[in-house]
Amino acid sequence: MQFILGASHVLAMFNTRINVVGQRVAIAAMALMVLAILVQVCFRYVIGNPLSWTEEAARFLMLWMAAVVAPTAFRRGGFVAIDMLREALPKAMASVLWLLLLLLALVVLSVAVDIGWSEVTGFSGSFKTASLMTLFTVEFADGFPWIAIDWGWQKMPRNQMMASLLVGAVMMVLMCVELILREIIIIAGKGDALPDIPQTDIVGAE
Amino acid sequence: MLIWFLPLFLLFLMIGLPVFFGLLAAPGILLWMDGQTREITLLYRNLYNGMDSFPLMAIPFFMLAGEMMNRGGITLRLVEFSQAMVGHFRAGLAQVNIFTSMLFAGLSGSAVADTSALGSMLIPAMEKEGYSRKFAAAVTAASSVIGPIIPPSGIMIIYAYVMGESVAALFLAGILPGVLVGTGLMLVTNLIARQGLESPPLRRKATWGEAGQASLKAFFPLLTPVIILGGILGGIFTPTEASAVAVAYALVVSLFILRSMTWKDLPDVLLRAALASSVVLLLVGAAVSFKVVVSLSHAPEQLAAFILSLTENPLLLLLLINLLLFIVGMFLDAGPAIIILGPILGPIFVELGVHPVHFAIIMSVNLTVGLATPPMGLVLFVASSVSGEKVETIARAILPFLAVEVFVIFLITYIPGISLWIPTVTGFISP
Numbered sequence: 001m002q003f004i005l006g007a008s009h010v011l012a013m014f015n016t017r018i019n020v021v022g023q024r025v026a027i028a029a030m031a032l033m034v035l036a037i038l039v040q041v042c043f044r045y046v047i048g049n050p051l052s053w054t055e056e057a058a059r060f061l062m063l064w065m066a067a068v069v070a071p072t073a074f075r076r077g078g079f080v081a082i083d084m085l086r087e088a089l090p091k092a093m094a095s096v097l098w099l100l101l102l103l104l105a106l107v108v109l110s111v112a113v114d115i116g117w118s119e120v121t122g123f124s125g126s127f128k129t130a131s132l133m134t135l136f137t138v139e140f141a142d143g144f145p146w147i148a149i150d151w152g153w154q155k156m157p158r159n160q161m162m163a164s165l166l167v168g169a170v171m172m173v174l175m176c177v178e179l180i181l182r183e184i185i186i187i188a189g190k191g192d193a194l195p196d197i198p199q200t201d202i203v204g205a206e
Numbered sequence: 207m208l209i210w211f212l213p214l215f216l217l218f219l220m221i222g223l224p225v226f227f228g229l230l231a232a233p234g235i236l237l238w239m240d241g242q243t244r245e246i247t248l249l250y251r252n253l254y255n256g257m258d259s260f261p262l263m264a265i266p267f268f269m270l271a272g273e274m275m276n277r278g279g280i281t282l283r284l285v286e287f288s289q290a291m292v293g294h295f296r297a298g299l300a301q302v303n304i305f306t307s308m309l310f311a312g313l314s315g316s317a318v319a320d321t322s323a324l325g326s327m328l329i330p331a332m333e334k335e336g337y338s339r340k341f342a343a344a345v346t347a348a349s350s351v352i353g354p355i356i357p358p359s360g361i362m363i364i365y366a367y368v369m370g371e372s373v374a375a376l377f378l379a380g381i382l383p384g385v386l387v388g389t390g391l392m393l394v395t396n397l398i399a400r401q402g403l404e405s406p407p408l409r410r411k412a413t414w415g416e417a418g419q420a421s422l423k424a425f426f427p428l429l430t431p432v433i434i435l436g437g438i439l440g441g442i443f444t445p446t447e448a449s450a451v452a453v454a455y456a457l458v459v460s461l462f463i464l465r466s467m468t469w470k471d472l473p474d475v476l477l478r479a480a481l482a483s484s485v486v487l488l489l490v491g492a493a494v495s496f497k498v499v500v501s502l503s504h505a506p507e508q509l510a511a512f513i514l515s516l517t518e519n520p521l522l523l524l525l526l527i528n529l530l531l532f533i534v535g536m537f538l539d540a541g542p543a544i545i546i547l548g549p550i551l552g553p554i555f556v557e558l559g560v561h562p563v564h565f566a567i568i569m570s571v572n573l574t575v576g577l578a579t580p581p582m583g584l585v586l587f588v589a590s591s592v593s594g595e596k597v598e599t600i601a602r603a604i605l606p607f608l609a610v611e612v613f614v615i616f617l618i619t620y621i622p623g624i625s626l627w628i629p630t631v632t633g634f635i636s637p
Contacts, residue, residue: 023477023480026476026477026480026481026484027473027476027477027480029480030266030270030476030479030480031472031476033263033266033267033450034267034270034450034453034454037263037267037446037447037450038450038451038454040447041443041447041450041451045442055260058260058263059258059259059260059263062257062262062263062266062487063257063258065266065480065483065484066257066480066483066484066487066488067484069477069480069481069484070484070485070488072481073481073484073485078481078485079224079225079226079227079485080224080225080226080485080489080539080541080542081222081223081224081225082219082220082222082537082538082582083222084222084537084581084582085220085221085222086222097221097222098222101221101222101223101224101227104218104223104227104231105223105224105227105231107231108227108230108231108234111234111246111250112230112250112253115246115247115250116250118247119247119250119251119254161258162254165250165253165254165257206316206317206318206354206360206361206539206540206541206574206577206584206585
C-alpha cells in the first residue's frame with residue numbers, strides 16, 4: 001500500500017506538471033488559431049490575395065490544442081458521463097465501479113496509443129500536407145531513440161498533425177493510471193492521504 | 207454480432223463510463239471479438255479525421271467569443287437594455303430575464319453560460335424585488351435554453367457536422383423557434399403574475415432618454431449577431447470565419463470599448479474555451495468513428511424497420527420520436543445526445559419525407575429543452591449552484607415553463623414552416 005501511495009504521489013506531481021505544459025500550449029494554439037483565420041479573412045477581402053496555408057495551419061493548431069488540454073479535462077472529471085448510478089450506489093461500491101470503468105478507459109487509451117504509434121510511423125503519415133510549410137519535422141521510428149528532429153524548410157508531413165492524438169492519448173494514459181491508483185487507495189480506506197485534484201466545471205457545447 | 211454494439215454502448219453509458227470512451231469501447235470490443243482488428247484501426251482513423259475539420263473549428267471560436275462576452279460588462283448592458291424595453295411589463299424583472307436570454311442567445315450559443323451569467327446577476331435582484339427564489343431560478347433556467355436555439359449555436363454546429371448539413375441553414379432555421387420559446391415563456395410569466403402567484407411591484411416605464419441611453423450602451427454587444435449572421439448570409443464569411451471574427455470583435459469590445467476585460471484575463475479565458483472545446487472535439491471525433499460502425503452494423507435499417515412496424519404515419523412517428531428525445535434529454539446533455547442519436551434517427555425521418563433541416567431543429571430544440579428537465583438537467587444544476595436553491599425545488603417551479611416549451615416543440619414539429627421559412631426565403635435551402 002505504501003508503494004502505491006508513493007507512486008500515486010509521484011505520478012500526481014508529474015501529471016500536474018505536464019498538464020501545465022499542455023495548458024500553455026493549448027492557450028497559445030487557441031490564440032494562434034484565431035489569428036490564422038483572421039489573417040485568412042484579411043488577405044481575401046482586404047488585400048485580395050487568398051492564402052492557402054492558413055486553414056491547414058489552423059487545423060494543425062486545433063488538433064494539438066484539443067489533444068494536449070484534453071488530459072487536464074479528463075483528470076479533472078470534465079468528460080461527460082451519466083453518473084447517476086455511481087451517485088446512487090453506496091460509496092464503496094461506487095468506487096469499485098469507477099475503478100472498473102477506469103480500467104476499461106485505460107484499455108481504450110492503450111489501444112489508441114498502440115494504433116497511434118503505427119499511424120505516425122506508417123505510410124500515410126509520410127504524405128505531405130497541401131501547403132503548410134515547416135522549419136523542422138519530428139521524425140518517428142521504431143527503435144531507440146524513437147524520435148529525431150530533421151531541420152529544413154519543407155512541406156509538413158501529415159504525421160506532424162497525426163502525432164497530436166498520439167501525444168494526447170499517451171498523456172491520458174498517465175492521467176488514467178493516476179486516477180486508477182487513487183481509486184485503489186480510496187477503496188483501501190486511505191483516501192485521506194490523497195492530495196486533491198482541483199476540479200473545474202467544464203461546460204459542453206450546451 | 208455487430209448489432210450488439212448499441213445495447214453494449216447503452217449499458218456502458220448507464221453505468222457511468224464517460225461517453226467518449228463508450229463510443230469507442232462498445233464498437234471496439236465487438237470488432238475485436240469478431241476478429242476484425244483491422245477495423246479497430248479504422249475506428250482510430252475516423253476519430254482523428256473526425257476532429258480534423260475546418261467547419262468544426264467554429265465550436266472553439268464561438269466558445270471563446272462567449273467566454274469573452276461573459277466577463278462582466280456585456281451581460282450588464284444587455285440587462286439594462288432589456289429593462290428599458292420590457293421592464294415595465296407585469297413581473298418586469300422576470301420578463302427582463304427572459305428577454306435578455308434571447309439577446310444573449312445571439313452572442314453566445316451556450317445555455318450554461320446564459321444561466322450562470324444571468325442567474326448570478328438577476329436571481330438576487332429578483333429576490334430583492336419580492337420574487338420567490340425558486341421562481342427566479344426557474345425562470346433563469348427555463349429561458350437559458352433559448353441560447354443554443356437562436357444562432358450562433360454549438361449544438362447546431364455539431365449536428366451540421368455530424369450529419370453533413372449546412373451550418374448556415376441550421377442557424378437560420380433556429381431563429382423563429384428561439385423567438386417562439388422566448389415569447390411563450392414571457393406569456394406564461396405574465397399569466398403567473400396575473401394569478402398573483404408571484405406579485406412583485408410594477409416598475410415604471412423607462413423614459414425615452416433612459417431607453418436611448420441603454421440602447422447606446424448595448425449597441426456594440428448587440429452588433430455581434432448582426433456581424434455573425436450578416437457575414438454568413440451575405441456570403442462574406444464561412445461560419446468558421448464568422449466565429450473567428452466574432453472572437454476578434456468580442457476581444458476589441460471587451461478590452462477597449464467596454465473595458466470589462468484586461469489582457470491579464472486573456473490566458474484564463476483562452477484556457478477555459480480550450481478545455482471546453484477539447485472535450486467536445488473528442489466527443490465529435492468519437493461520434494464520427496461510432497457512426498461508421500453504426501452504418502456497418504445495419505442498425506439504422508433494423509431500427510427503422512422496427513419503428514415503421516409500429517406505425518407508418520409520419521405525424522405519429524414524430525410524436526413518438528419527440529417522446530424518445532424528451533426522455534433521452536432527461537438523462538443526457540444535448541451535445542452527446544445529438545452525436546449519438548443523430549446518425550441513427552436522422553436518416554429514418556428524411557426517408558419518410560421530413561426535411562433534414564426541419565428534423566435537425568426538432569431534435570435540437572427538444573434536446574435543448576432537455577437541459578432544463580430533471581433529473582439530469584445541466585442548467586438546473588447550474589441554476590441551483592448560482593441561486594443556492596435545491597435542484598428539486600427548482601425542478602418543480604420550472605414545470606409551467608417546461609409545459610410551454612413542450613408546446614413549442616409540438617408547434618415546431620407539426621408546422622415545418624417555423625423552421626424552414628427563413629432559410630428558404632434567404633435561399634439557403636431549396637423549398
